[in-house]
Amino acid sequence: MRVDSIKNGIVIDHITCGKAMQIYDMLNLDKLDCTVAILKNVSSNKMGKKDIIKIDCDIEINFDVLGFISPNITVCIVRDGKVAEKKHIDLPEQLTDILHCKNPRCITSTEQDIHHIFRLTDRENGIYRCIYCDTKA
Amino acid sequence: MKNLIDILDLSTSEIEQLIDTANDIIDNPDNYRKKCRYKKLATLFFEPSTRTRLSFEAAMMELGGNVLGFSEANSSSSAKGESVSDTIAVVGGYADIIAMRHPKEGAPLVASMKSDVPIINAGDGGHNHPTQTLTDLLTIKREMGHLDNLTVGLCGDLKFGRTVHSLIAALSRYSGIKFVLISPKELELPSYVKDAHIKANGIPCEQTTSLDDAMEKLDILYMTRVQRERFFNEEDYLRLKDSYILTPEKLKNAKENMIVMHPLPRVNEISTAVDSDKRASYFRQAKYGKYIRMALILKLLEVE
Numbered sequence: 265m266r267v268d269s270i271k272n273g274i275v276i277d278h279i280t281c282g283k284a285m286q287i288y289d290m291l292n293l294d295k296l297d298c299t300v301a302i303l304k305n306v307s308s309n310k311m312g313k314k315d316i317i318k319i320d321c322d323i324e325i326n327f328d329v330l331g332f333i334s335p336n337i338t339v340c341i342v343r344d345g346k347v348a349e350k351k352h353i354d355l356p357e358q359l360t361d362i363l364h365c366k367n368p369r370c371i372t373s374t375e376q377d378i379h380h381i382f383r384l385t386d387r388e389n390g391i392y393r394c395i396y397c398d399t400k401a
Numbered sequence: 402m403k404n405l406i407d408i409l410d411l412s413t414s415e416i417e418q419l420i421d422t423a424n425d426i427i428d429n430p431d432n433y434r435k436k437c438r439y440k441k442l443a444t445l446f447f448e449p450s451t452r453t454r455l456s457f458e459a460a461m462m463e464l465g466g467n468v469l470g471f472s473e474a475n476s477s478s479s480a481k482g483e484s485v486s487d488t489i490a491v492v493g494g495y496a497d498i499i500a501m502r503h504p505k506e507g508a509p510l511v512a513s514m515k516s517d518v519p520i521i522n523a524g525d526g527g528h529n530h531p532t533q534t535l536t537d538l539l540t541i542k543r544e545m546g547h548l549d550n551l552t553v554g555l556c557g558d559l560k561f562g563r564t565v566h567s568l569i570a571a572l573s574r575y576s577g578i579k580f581v582l583i584s585p586k587e588l589e590l591p592s593y594v595k596d597a598h599i600k601a602n603g604i605p606c607e608q609t610t611s612l613d614d615a616m617e618k619l620d621i622l623y624m625t626r627v628q629r630e631r632f633f634n635e636e637d638y639l640r641l642k643d644s645y646i647l648t649p650e651k652l653k654n655a656k657e658n659m660i661v662m663h664p665l666p667r668v669n670e671i672s673t674a675v676d677s678d679k680r681a682s683y684f685r686q687a688k689y690g691k692y693i694r695m696a697l698i699l700k701l702l703e704v705e
Contacts, residue, residue, distance in 0.1 A: 369526045371505040375484055378511055385597065396507020397528055398593050 271345050273298070274325060276317040280334040281305060284315035290329045290362070296321065328356040335390065357384050359392060359401075367399040403701055404513040404520040408531040408567045413574050415700075420539050422696035423689070430463070433695065436704050437466030443496035444470035445488065446523070447503040452665060452687055453523050453532070457500045460694035464704075469496060474504075486515045493517045498702055500532075519701040527561035527628075533664050534567035535697060536690040541621065543689065544660045544682050550577030554615050556645050557583075557625035557670060559590040564664040565625055566594045573598040580606045581615045585644045587637070588627070612645050617654045622647070624663045624670050624683075648672045655680065662686055 279287060284302050287293075293300050298321035308314040322341075330337045331353040341349040359382040365372045372380055372394070382392040382401050392401040405411065411419070426433050442461040446454050449472065458468045485503065489512040492499060499516065501509050502523040509522035524530045541548055553572060555565050559582055569590075572578050580599060582590050589608070599606045609615055616622070627642045646669060647661065663671060663683040675681050698704075 367506065369504070369506050369528075371485065371503070371507040371511050371525075374505060375486065375508075375511055377484075378486070378514075385593075393593060394507070396510055397526075398506075398597075400593065 269345065270299075270318055270320045270342050273321050273342050274319045274323065275340040275342060276319075276325075276330065277314070277338040277340060278308070278311060278334075279315035279317065279337055281311070281313045281315055283334045284317055286333050287317060287330060290333065291326065293317070293319065296323065326362070327351070327353050328359055329362055331356045332359055332362065332392070355384055355387060355390055358382070363392070363401050365394040365397060365399055367394065367397050370394060370397040370399060372396055404509075404516075404522075405531050405697065405701065406510050406513055406520065406522045407529050408534045408571045410531070416535070416538060416571070419535060419693060419696045419700060420542050422699065423539050423692040424543070426692050426695050433464055433699075435465040436699060437461060437464035437702065440464075440466040440498070440702060440704075441496045442466060442468050442470075442698065443492050443499045444468060444472075444523070445492060445499060445501045445503075446470065446472045447474040447501075447508070448524070449473055450502055450524065452690065453502065453530075454500075456687070456690040457521075457523065457532075457694055460691050460698060463691070464695055464698060466497075466698075470500075485511050489516045489520070498698060521697065521701065524563060527563050529567050530563040530664075531567050532690070532694055532697065533564045534571050535693040536686060537564070537568050537623070537662060537664075538571060539689045539693045540662060540682060540686040541660075544685070545620065545658075548572070549575040551575075551620045552579040552581065552618050553621045553623060554581040554583055554612075554619040555590075555623045555625070556612055556615075556647075558588045558627045559584040559625070560588040561628055562625040565590070565623065568623065569594055570598045573602045573604055578604055580604060581618060582606065582608045583610070583612050583615050583645070585610060588644070612647070613651060613654070616651065617656070619655065619659055622655070622659060622661045624661065624667070626663075626666065626668055626670055643669065646670055646672060647675055649674050649678065652678060652680065 301318040303316040305313045306316055335355045337353045339351045340347045361380050364380050381395045383395050385391055385393045444454050444457050461468050485508050493516050498519045500521040500523045504526050506526040506528035508525050513520040559565050659680055660682040661680050
């Protein structure tokens, strides 16, 4: 199968197998006009299988979303057909307005205009908790 | 400016200072009668409370300050749909310090983010109740003489019991602490409290459904009420409300110098026949609440 290489854009590599669609949704990539390729179950020496997303335009990416959904992701910024920048994304310390608290007793369920913030409380197990009520994400 | 939202906002040395100040207030009340002259405390109680609100108000009055506020959401503008942020923005213009109780977890944290004056969390749903914890720590210090090397039994509603969560967080920072968690399965301590404090600090902890089995090991027995207002389902409340009832009979196996604590109000979880036992500390505990809140108000208002 052939997917053209991109000239100016972003390659999100080393996505945990099966997580590409979740990233696609959370980054709102469906709103883009440019070409977006989702590659699933790509063979990888390091991971066995992985997903890749290629975005054929230069957009602002929320790295916290990437780190939260699939830690150890690599983001390559491509300019003029070459990798201009490479970033390894780890679990972010804090997630702001990415998730909503599920606890009906949490103040975020009623208060308007406040940021929904989750903090990393257990890096080993990737556990985030709501800063307002401590409920697990 | 400092707020008190979570007991862990205070270091152990700050807690010790507060306990020292509270003890000094108990010994020398006259020295403190004018400390907060011309200062105002707003008590914003979006959820009913008797002792917490009254002890805050008594504390401010004994410091020579004034008090304003409301004691239920229906008599506040939140009944008209006002947000916590807006209420705080307004009240902050009228008062020097705010004590707030709210049924929603995290409401005082939201208030502290918007406020120009110190905010004290006077209880947010089933989440935290740090001034009760300060009261509990002062009680333990006065009754037992120390805050370390204690086996602490927590009994009743450990799931929604915010006083229990805050007390565990606070005591987990002292050495030689052991916890015995006594509750029905449905009201067990939430895993986040266990993970964040008990496991993280490597504290020995035993979980049981039997108060009788635990009794003889305990230095402190902390009883709690099964709270009707925390249940969405009345049936569950009725099934669980009488899980543990402390009687003089049950205290027979307890240590002579053990103390029984309770954040109050009690319903029937401690028989009134226990009240005359010298180990029953809960009414003294309620009284200490006023003194530690006086110490806290002085600290947050930075009054020397």
